[in-house]
Amino acid sequence: MSLVRRCSRTACGRPAVATLTYVYADSTAVLGPLATYAEPHCYDLCAEHSERLTAPRGWDVVRLADAGAPSRPSGDDLEALANAVREAARPHERIERSNGSQGGNPGGTNPSATPGQANGPTRRGHLRVLRSPES
Template identity: 75%
Template sequence: MTSAVARTRTCSRAACGAAAVATLTYVYADQTAVLGPLATFAEPHTYDLCSTHATRLTAPRGWDVVKLAVDLSEPSPSEDDLSALADAVRAAGTAERQPTPAPAARPDPAAQEAATEELLAGSGRRRHLRLLPED
């Protein structure tokens, strides 16, 4: 499959799964919080916010808040997103299904220990760890 479905970034606030529409950046040297349009790439020291959290934004006491022009409407899926999703569904539906392998038989602990001893005997190393069978 050559096309991939574009993933929408979500709000950085805990337990919020809404689509992000704005990016919040803190400028610590100036004690300023800047809320602007959604950044092109997710940066480690910025926070993506949904429209609800962007409108409720407050800054620490003594800090300034700069709100740049931000379109707070939720982004709608583009034609590229929809066609990529359709291609992915089509590819998943036509893919040949591979048979699931049978569960592996539980190895005999004595045989496993003998094989490990044989490997270690040729290396001249002392064995200091032991494999315990599951009960």
């Protein structure tokens, strides 16, 4: 049977998700992931109380991210993904090459093309365009 630690705030019975520690010498409150073990000078907080945490005037609050928790993508991440999908969906101009037109590459094939793909690079950056068998 697993014992669930509860929020340290008075009259709050919600499960704890974060641990608050005060560094008095630096006037800093450190809020991080739930500690493995309950410590006597640390406070376990539920999600609501950890989000609303404020420190005394003149103190700093340091919020440490939980490395084990899945992070939510930022707006920049989503925009970069959308731009990459748009770029991959655009039809690329294929350059027709004739035999011997590429100096040291007899046969006129593109050495960077993946097997089964003829002329023209389809790899751009870290994304690769996969053509359907019908095209």
